[in-house]
Amino acid sequence: MKRIFWVLLWIVSLLAMVSCGSSAPASHFDQVTKNGKIVVGTSADFAPFEYMDENGNLTGFDIDLIREIGKRLKLEVQIDDMPFDSLLAAVQEGKIDLIIAGMNYTEERDQKVDFTDPYYSSETVLLVVESFSDQLNTSEDITKYRLGTQIGTTADTWITESLIKTGMMEEEQLFRYERPEQGGLDLKAGRIDAYAIDDIPAANIAREMGGLKVIRLNEESLEAKPMNIVVPEGDTELAQAINKVLADLEKEGFLKQLEEEYIFSAGQ
Numbered sequence: 001m002k003r004i005f006w007v008l009l010w011i012v013s014l015l016a017m018v019s020c021g022s023s024a025p026a027s028h029f030d031q032v033t034k035n036g037k038i039v040v041g042t043s044a045d046f047a048p049f050e051y052m053d054e055n056g057n058l059t060g061f062d063i064d065l066i067r068e069i070g071k072r073l074k075l076e077v078q079i080d081d082m083p084f085d086s087l088l089a090a091v092q093e094g095k096i097d098l099i100i101a102g103m104n105y106t107e108e109r110d111q112k113v114d115f116t117d118p119y120y121s122s123e124t125v126l127l128v129v130e131s132f133s134d135q136l137n138t139s140e141d142i143t144k145y146r147l148g149t150q151i152g153t154t155a156d157t158w159i160t161e162s163l164i165k166t167g168m169m170e171e172e173q174l175f176r177y178e179r180p181e182q183g184g185l186d187l188k189a190g191r192i193d194a195y196a197i198d199d200i201p202a203a204n205i206a207r208e209m210g211g212l213k214v215i216r217l218n219e220e221s222l223e224a225k226p227m228n229i230v231v232p233e234g235d236t237e238l239a240q241a242i243n244k245v246l247a248d249l250e251k252e253g254f255l256k257q258l259e260e261e262y263i264f265s266a267g268q
Contacts, residue, residue: 029237032097037076040066041096043084045179047204048262049102049227061262062100065119066229068254069245083178085152088112091232098238099230102198104154113233116242118226119255122198124155125222126215127187127205132194137218143169145193148183151176154225155196184209200263 032038042050042062050060058079070077080096087103090096091113102122105115126136136142143163149155156176163169175192177183183195184205197205199214206212216222231238249255 027237028097028232028235029241032075032238033073036074037078038070038073038098039096040070040077040079041082041087041090041099042079042101043087043179044081045084045181046102046198046201047208048200050100061120061258062102064258064262065249065255066100068249069242072245072248073241084150085178088152088230091230094232097232098242102201102227103230104225105228106154106157108157109230113230114235114239115228115230116239117246118228119246119250120227120259121224122200122227123216123222123224124158124196125199125202126217127184127195127197127202127212128193128215129187129190130211130213132213132215136194136215139163139217139219140168142194142217143173146173146175146191148175148177148186148192148195150180150183150197151178153197155198158222159196180205181209184212187212 026034042058044050044052044058044060046060048060049062050058053059058081063079066079067077080090082090084101087096087099087101088109091099099113102120103109104122105118109115126142134141139162147159147169149159159169159174164171164174175183175186177186180195180197180201183192183197186192187195188209188211194215195202199216202214206214229242231242246255
């Protein structure tokens with residue numbers, strides 16, 4: 001009797017092992033689809049792409065875009081606002097499913113996460129006070145000034161790699177900020193001489209704060225770069241699903257409408 005019991009127990013255990021081994025783990029995209037919700041990370045300090053309006057509502061080019069993407073993928077969109085420099089870690093750790101925050105592709109970032117097709121492009125410029133009269137054409141021209149930038153941005157990387165690590169300027173000359181408006185305020189107060197930031201947000205800050213202007217350098221490394229949505233590394237299903245929607249939105253003129261609403265209408 002005992003022998004029969006143990007034989008039956010062994011068979012049940014074997015069947016359970018076979019059953020578990022035969023079912024492949026669900027992909028990240030499968031889990032998102034099953035949940036019916038996608039958690040998006042952004043940094044709402046980058047107008048006109050993502051920012052809080054006068055009523056405290058999250059809005060902007062990127063926000064409207066990701067909500068439309070979620071709608072077409074039949075997913076509820078939850079948007080979490082967090083510091084820009086924490087976004088990559090958040091998607092790597094699974095705290096969020098993707099990032100939309102005016103983020104540019106870089107080889108360094110590509111080692112940690114994956115990118116969708118681009119949906120817009122931007123270039124790095126310098127924001128200075130209107131009374132600034134010095135001629136700035138190349139990176140060498142700015143090495144004698146105090147520069148500001150947002151932590152973790154491509155501008156931060158460019159200054160660090162091209163100017164500081166090469167010995168062209170001192171580390172003490174660079175001031176890093178969590179949010180762009182902090183740099184704008186320090187610029188107006190004279191605590192820094194120039195602020196490196198993407199062109200469209202730079203024009204937005206200049207218009208909102210007043211007394212500031214934009215300078216473009218003749219540097220190939222600062223020319224227009226694509227903005228992409230960031231997904232977890234290896235998540236090709238999610239990237240492909242988003243790419244298909246992006247292609248449809250481009251074809252339908254939806255991206256152009258966002259450009260008209262958030263960029264051209266603001267006088268960019």
